[in-house]
Amino acid sequence: MGGPLRPGPVRGVAQVVAPPPRPYRSEVVRTYSPKADEIERAWFVVDADGLVLGRMATEVARVLRGKHKPTFAPHMDTGDHVIVINADKVVLTANKAEKKRLYRHSGYPGGLKSRTYAESMKRQPAETVRRSIVGMLPKNRLGRAMAHKLKVYAGPGHPHEAQNPKPLEIEHARARAS
Numbered sequence: 001m002g003g004p005l006r007p008g009p010v011r012g013v014a015q016v017v018a019p020p021p022r023p024y025r026s027e028v029v030r031t032y033s034p035k036a037d038e039i040e041r042a043w044f045v046v047d048a049d050g051l052v053l054g055r056m057a058t059e060v061a062r063v064l065r066g067k068h069k070p071t072f073a074p075h076m077d078t079g080d081h082v083i084v085i086n087a088d089k090v091v092l093t094a095n096k097a098e099k100k101r102l103y104r105h106s107g108y109p110g111g112l113k114s115r116t117y118a119e120s121m122k123r124q125p126a127e128t129v130r131r132s133i134v135g136m137l138p139k140n141r142l143g144r145a146m147a148h149k150l151k152v153y154a155g156p157g158h159p160h161e162a163q164n165p166k167p168l169e170i171e172h173a174r175a176r177a178s
Helices: 053-064 117-123 124-132 141-149
Strands: 005-007 014-016 043-047 081-085 101-105 112-116 151-152
Touching: 043 053, 053 081, 053 124, 081 124, 101 117, 112 117, 117 124, 124 141, 124 151
Parallel strands: 043 081, 081 151
Antiparallel strands: 005 014, 101 112
């Protein structure tokens, strides 16, 4: 006989208490897992002109991952395609462009190289924005599949007009005028 023992009505005699009944099968809620053919992917375009880099990157990573959909599953790629234009006009707050540094290592002793975000944005703005967004995705093959759906361009144009991308407004990422 399993179950916790509680003192019974007679002093010193233990009484076995039955566990609560399990719910009926009709009351059990099943975990939804979308099938590959059920996933519908949309295309969004983000104009990064005047947007704060980190706030924009978190929102774009959320859309790439698919967390904005009711069919989100953490083990599947349910996200949408995102095109980021005007990556060269993205803003970093609190003087981070001059203070914050990007590091990379060649793998050899003494092979650590660094540069500021301002230098990186001047040299290759699209790659700097892309790495900021990809850094917020999972670090596995699922994250790499999500990163393939991200397209970043430094200028105002992009070659994906045939996909009819919808604008993705990220108003909370707009930099305040100071």
